[in-house]
Amino acid sequence: MNLKVRFKNPIFITQLILSIILPMLAYAGIAAEELTTWGKLINLLWDSISNPYVVAMVILSVWNALNDPTTKGLSDSLQAKTYTKPK
Numbered sequence: 426m427n428l429k430v431r432f433k434n435p436i437f438i439t440q441l442i443l444s445i446i447l448p449m450l451a452y453a454g455i456a457a458e459e460l461t462t463w464g465k466l467i468n469l470l471w472d473s474i475s476n477p478y479v480v481a482m483v484i485l486s487v488w489n490a491l492n493d494p495t496t497k498g499l500s501d502s503l504q505a506k507t508y509t510k511p512k
Contacts, residue, residue: 426491427501427508434511437490444486449473452482 431437449469450457460466473479496502 448482
């Protein structure tokens with residue numbers, strides 16, 4: 426995977442962050458605007474990490490963010506591997 430190029434793309438970074446945060450919020454049944462203090466955020470993260478179901482959902486969500494469905498397996502195409510910046 427050409428992660429160096431992917432991390433230069435703000436859309437990818439946003440997608441990756443959301444793929445981690447949204448399953449946690451959904452399982453807890455809260456909206457993002459309810460996280461008004463650092464304590465609430467830390468509690469949400471701790472509760473999520475200690476729950477195997479939420480961890481599995483986060484892993485699956487990150488997999489979906491990383492995977493390129495136009496190629497076989499979990500790698501980028503040969504052409505995409507030659508990129509030095511997002512095309």
